[in-house]
Amino acid sequence: MEKTPILEVKDLKTYFYLEGNKVAKAVDGVDFQIYPGETVALVGESGSGKSITSLSIMKLIDKPGKIEGGSILFSGTDLISLTEKQMTKIRGNDMAMIFQEPMTALNPVFTIGNQIMESLRKHQKISKKEAYIKAVELLKIVGFPRAEETIREYPHQLSGGMRQRAMIAIALSCNPKLLIADEPTTALDATIQAQILTLLDEMKEKFHMSILLITHDLGIVAEHADRVMVMYGGQIVESTSVERLFENPLHPYTRGLLESLPSIDREVERLGAIKGIVPPAFNFPKGCRFSDRCPYAMEECHQSNPKLLEIETNHQARCFLYKESV
Amino acid sequence: MYQYIFRRILVFIPMLFALTIIVFALLKAAPGDPYSKILDPDLDPSVLEEAREAKGYNDPIPVQYFRWLSMAAQGDFGESIRYVGRDVSELILSRLPNTLYLGVFSLFVTLIVAIPIGIYSARNPYSPLDYFATGFGFFGLAVPNFFFGLVAIYLFAIQLGWFPSQGYISVSNSGGFGGFLDRLHHLVLPGLTLGLASTASYMRYMRSEVLTVLGSDYIRTARAKGLTERTVLYKHTLRNALIPIITLFGFEFGAIVSGAVITEGVFTFPGIGMLLLESIGNRDYPVIMALTLMFGLFILVGNLIADILYSIVDPRIRYD
Ligand SMILES: Nc1ncnc2c1ncn2[C@@H]1O[C@H](COP(=O)(O)OP(=O)(O)OP(=O)(O)O)[C@@H](O)[C@H]1O
Ligand SMILES: [Mg+2]
Numbered sequence: 001m002e003k004t005p006i007l008e009v010k011d012l013k014t015y016f017y018l019e020g021n022k023v024a025k026a027v028d029g030v031d032f033q034i035y036p037g038e039t040v041a042l043v044g045e046s047g048s049g050k051s052i053t054s055l056s057i058m059k060l061i062d063k064p065g066k067i068e069g070g071s072i073l074f075s076g077t078d079l080i081s082l083t084e085k086q087m088t089k090i091r092g093n094d095m096a097m098i099f100q101e102p103m104t105a106l107n108p109v110f111t112i113g114n115q116i117m118e119s120l121r122k123h124q125k126i127s128k129k130e131a132y133i134k135a136v137e138l139l140k141i142v143g144f145p146r147a148e149e150t151i152r153e154y155p156h157q158l159s160g161g162m163r164q165r166a167m168i169a170i171a172l173s174c175n176p177k178l179l180i181a182d183e184p185t186t187a188l189d190a191t192i193q194a195q196i197l198t199l200l201d202e203m204k205e206k207f208h209m210s211i212l213l214i215t216h217d218l219g220i221v222a223e224h225a226d227r228v229m230v231m232y233g234g235q236i237v238e239s240t241s242v243e244r245l246f247e248n249p250l251h252p253y254t255r256g257l258l259e260s261l262p263s264i265d266r267e268v269e270r271l272g273a274i275k276g277i278v279p280p281a282f283n284f285p286k287g288c289r290f291s292d293r294c295p296y297a298m299e300e301c302h303q304s305n306p307k308l309l310e311i312e313t314n315h316q317a318r319c320f321l322y323k324e325s326v
Numbered sequence: 327m328y329q330y331i332f333r334r335i336l337v338f339i340p341m342l343f344a345l346t347i348i349v350f351a352l353l354k355a356a357p358g359d360p361y362s363k364i365l366d367p368d369l370d371p372s373v374l375e376e377a378r379e380a381k382g383y384n385d386p387i388p389v390q391y392f393r394w395l396s397m398a399a400q401g402d403f404g405e406s407i408r409y410v411g412r413d414v415s416e417l418i419l420s421r422l423p424n425t426l427y428l429g430v431f432s433l434f435v436t437l438i439v440a441i442p443i444g445i446y447s448a449r450n451p452y453s454p455l456d457y458f459a460t461g462f463g464f465f466g467l468a469v470p471n472f473f474f475g476l477v478a479i480y481l482f483a484i485q486l487g488w489f490p491s492q493g494y495i496s497v498s499n500s501g502g503f504g505g506f507l508d509r510l511h512h513l514v515l516p517g518l519t520l521g522l523a524s525t526a527s528y529m530r531y532m533r534s535e536v537l538t539v540l541g542s543d544y545i546r547t548a549r550a551k552g553l554t555e556r557t558v559l560y561k562h563t564l565r566n567a568l569i570p571i572i573t574l575f576g577f578e579f580g581a582i583v584s585g586a587v588i589t590e591g592v593f594t595f596p597g598i599g600m601l602l603l604e605s606i607g608n609r610d611y612p613v614i615m616a617l618t619l620m621f622g623l624f625i626l627v628g629n630l631i632a633d634i635l636y637s638i639v640d641p642r643i644r645y646d
Binding site for chain 2: 058060084085087088089090091092093096097099101104105106107108109110111118119122123154156167170
């Protein structure tokens with residue numbers, strides 16, 4: 001990997017304060033780095049804290065949630081210490097985000113053009129006319145052949161896949177260094193999924209950016225990511241290159257995820273091979289957070305939570321099974 | 327969009343006809359006619375019968391309807407029975423401005439109060455002011471207009487003497503800017519009374535709309551684009567939150583005019599609402615008819631305006 005990371009998250013904690021004095025530790029001590037030009041996948045079941053991790057990086061956590069600790073170093077500045085006003089200069093400019101639901105992520109009452117130009121004019125000192133030209137160009141890049149017409153259209157006039165392309169155009173408008181894509185294709189059908197992901201790969205090259213790709217589809221990870229982090233119960237439980245993960249998964253949770261991948265002759269429910277459900281974020285088991293579902297759980301797994309340790313070169317896991325190998 | 331508006335106006339026309347038929351049927355259903363009130367014992371009944379014949383009261387109903395309709399279309403609703411010799415339309419026109427001032431004043435106050443408070447409540451839910459606004463909302467919807475009006479008269483007119491309790495201008499009103507202020511002064515109590523219920527409901531609507539919109543995906547997108555909280559609120563949120571409010575606004579148009587009947591009665595405020603009450607008391611059928619038609623027309627036009635505004639602010643319905 002290259003020299004300095006573009007994003008370095010250290011011991012990030014984001015808690016939600018619920019009724020009845022319950023605290024949901026949606027993100028609880030997350031560490032990772034993203035280097036320039038790479039695509040890092042964040043995978044995990046529903047409720048494991050993927051979206052909250054990404055929204056925390058953007059500092060878009062709303063009440064009753066709060067970032068309680070850690071640091072988020074982005075191009076050398078700690079975002080935690082920035083004011084809301086300073087953050088508005090980074091969001092959409094150096095760091096952009098696209099979301100899962102392209103049907104609802106665009107404002108229904110403004111044209112596509114308005115929504116792209118708005119971003120351009122917020123972050124760059126350019127005239128209306130220049131913004132228009134740039135917006136048309138962006139729409140062409142993300143695959144709208146009739147961009148001059150699309151720019152005047154409203155979101156409801158586009159299909160889901162097309163709206164996601166428009167979202168990508170908005171996200172790319174200011175040439176961000178990091179693009180966070182939170183399940184960008186989950187709501188789309190298979191052929192469109194592939195097109196959007198391929199587009200993201202191309203855009204990564206063209207705009208020289210890094211991508212944090214959130215998904216729960218390991219097939220997508222295999223094809224589009226360089227590195228992968230597996231998240232469970234608000235923590236990262238395994239982190240390595242995509243090749244290593246598929247060759248030699250260490251954490252029992254990762255193994256479960258891989259076993260549940262559907263194959264041609266085996267119709268299996270996604271992630272169905274792991275028994276039980278993700279515990280709610282306000283009620284994790286004592287000890288390792290996966291201990292109540294883990295087929296290998298030992299006595300000590302119920303006592304204390306293991307640390308995320310480097311088991312082999314560039315391969316970390318959070319599991320007592322590998323105590324000896326460290 | 328123009329096509330939509332055009333279609334909407336086409337629908338308006340049959341509704342207008344239906345309205346005129348209903349109003350005419352009401353008139354015919356009412357017992358007697360202007361001549362049955364003339365109880366002069368010296369008068370030969372055949373003279374009255376001739377008068378009826380001459381005025382067309384014995385013609386077939388459809389003939390009478392179309393004659394009435396064509397006259398109504400020209401603004402001719404005949405003469406008032408109570409104010410002998412005065413045209414109904416002239417009588418109404420002399421009173422209409424007062425009701426319009428009252429309506430505009432009350433609507434203005436409603437919007438000025440309800441929209442900012444609704445927005446504030448949505449952005450600071452469960453804050454003290456939000457609780458206060460909620461309380462006021464229930465109060466405004468629960469307390470009847472006339473009761474609030476009477477209490478307001480007692481407190482602010484009789485006890486405190488801050489505002490006049492009746493009429494629309496002082497005797498000494500001599501026009502100019504002072505005259506304008508005098509009119510405003512007279513509008514305060516009836517205007518607030520008339521606007522009470524709608525202020526309460528607009529406030530509730532605004533709060534829930536803004537709350538819903540603030541939680542939506544596209545607001546998160548707007549924030550992720552780096553827009554300031556101002557732009558997120560005043561551009562992205564308000565434009566969406568106001569869509570249902572604008573529809574409400576159209577319906578309000580009709581409701582204000584009919585609400586004015588009670589309020590004007592309480593404050594003896596000489597608008598068309600008061601005129602309707604007087605006319606009912608005097609069985610002044612031509613006036614009642616014309617006013618009923620007008621109230622109906624206000625409601626229809628209000629709905630038409632609401633629909634047209636709706637098509638302007640919400641691009642999604644222009645193409646459906
Ligand atoms: N607004 C909120 N209020 C309370 N708790 C919340 C809120 N948002 C998230 N959480 C908690 O944070 C946990 C993680 O949520 P998150 O949205 O990050 O999951 P995710 O991994 O993105 O799941 P999915 O795959 O379904 O998108 C949830 O289990 C939930 O308990
Ligand atoms: Mg999510």
